[in-house]
Amino acid sequence: MTSPRCFSTSVPLHGGPDAAGVPVFDFSTNSNACGPCPEALHAVQAADATRYPDPAYTALREALGAFHGVAPGRIVLAASASEFIHRITALAAQQGAVQVAVPQYSYGDYAQAAQVRGLEVLRGGGAAAGLQWACEPSSPLGLEDPALGAWRPGDAAAARRVLDCAYVPLRLDPEGAWTGAPQPYLPSASWQLWTPNKALGLTGVRAAYAIAPPDGEEQALGLTALAPSWPVGAHGVALLQAWTQATVQQWLVRSLRTLGAWKARQQALCTDLGWALHAGSLANYFCAQPVSVKLQSDLAALRASGIKLRDATSFGLPGTVRLGVLAPAAQDALQAAWQALPGRTIPHRVSNGSGETS
Template sequence: MSGVHGGPDALGVPRWDFSTNANAVGPCPMALSAVQRADPQHYPDPGYTALRHALAAFHGVAVERIVVAGSASEFIARITAAVARSGGQRVWLPALAYGDYAQAAKAWGLQRENQPAQADLLWLCEPASPLGKAEPMVNAVAEQGGVVVLDRAYEPLRLSGRCSLGAGALDRVWQLWTPNKALGLTGVRGAYAIAPLHGLTLARSLEQMAPSWPLGAHAVAMLRAWVQADAQRWLAQSREQLIGWKTAQIALLGELGWACLPSEANYFCARAPHALDVPSLRAQGIKLRDTGSLGLPGHWRLGVLPPAAQAALAAALQPKEETFP
């Protein structure tokens, strides 16, 4: 069974899509232009030589530590397979987590372990999904002996706070980066990971397990644009815009009786004051994300959207006056 995700569905692209965490200020003009100018007539370099050097320089790491991936989900599946193939049997997951971690573990027969010290593969995400906060056990988990992966999909969209792990700790874990969310280009699939200093053997194994050309020309163009100074400046400016929108969105929902949970990212979870008529909302072009599949039943995760979307949401959530004949 495929995982549960936000975004377009059988009805198409929602007009007001609160169900995804993409940067609502986007798409990033520089990255979009690069994607539009990409050459789809030719294969990319199968070794992604220039791209891997650019990513390594951006993060200040050795190029051997860069592993490209078709998407975050593809990397999740591949590294889970690698751990299982090497004899790993147990996985540790946060109490609330992206469903693909557990889905990949189930596919490869890894059993969920409650004690991080007993796990062969351990997952972290910060800012975490769905709450958008720090992982409570991030430092303790990062020190374990298994393969530890820190999913940093939302780090570029962090609106407050900072990463719980310092530079030394980050060098001991795998870092998974998915820039398409920050750039507002989630339809372009492309990601990469930074191997820990002690993880070069596994990095080579992951490269051997990859299909030919995991990244197409458009993904290469997006990732090359991601590391450029002008795109990073745009991203910094977009975060300032998102901070204002987030403040307004939380205030709006609070006035409507919603209980909003704290978050450091461009999304947050909230409990509605009553059951929602989801089909009616979807018919009005509004889509929210039920966080049941993320381990948090009874709540909704809402990406931060601009004022027009917030106004549409407020209008749809207003109690309807009864009419009598």
């Protein structure tokens, strides 16, 4: 639990490019490494940037509503997921919220948005007297969020709950794998926040949308009123329109098969390096604990060689890194760079007599 008077002045930590520029091999983000989706990229490149979008986003909200099978009035456009996180937190504070519940390990913007507004942060979920967050699957571990088991339809608290669906389209497990349409297991009584740019491999295009609960159109109007004019530009509109197209969804579904094979190879490579894997990830990323007594300097050395991993300390997991799944060439570069670090040794693997090693 953090003090409601504890304000953060530091820049939130994120993966991706940094002051050193664009990494050659970037394991620090969860963007779809099979991307960019060609059709979505073409739509973004063809966007007419000489004109304002429709300020009401009429056609876009209709397309997104049809894609999800909901009324367009339940769709709220956002400049990005992070922008929506701050906006809905501001609305919750405006309506008298005093607490925000966030997962034990989670995206830092949930807590940061609460702290800068003087709200108390409850880690590990719980029935906060305000706003409740869940992420499916969770980040950084890629697990099913335990909070969802307590989110029952018809609960009076549903309007104060937000499910971050950023990684739903990137689930790789057979039971929950994305099929090209929203999954029926998602709790419809809560808010849903969607950011397709990760799934389409176009994270540089900042655009997102949220879906209000069935009885939440009035709250959707309140959130829209809090937004500046045109929160989503022409390129973001093009991305979100492309997201609803069947051919784009077919590309995404095909890419998941490739990501699944790459993930198995990357996890095996990490195991060969002697890293301890956090089990159970359902998505295109996972966490591991490298064998290192000076992890920060090792990560800095990797970054200097063009390879970036996501230090999970800010998630509450010191000594751990989160790795987005990348192609085999990037994996091999990581292996070579790690083994080239000073004092690095390769774990000795002994045959068990069956052709396998241990």
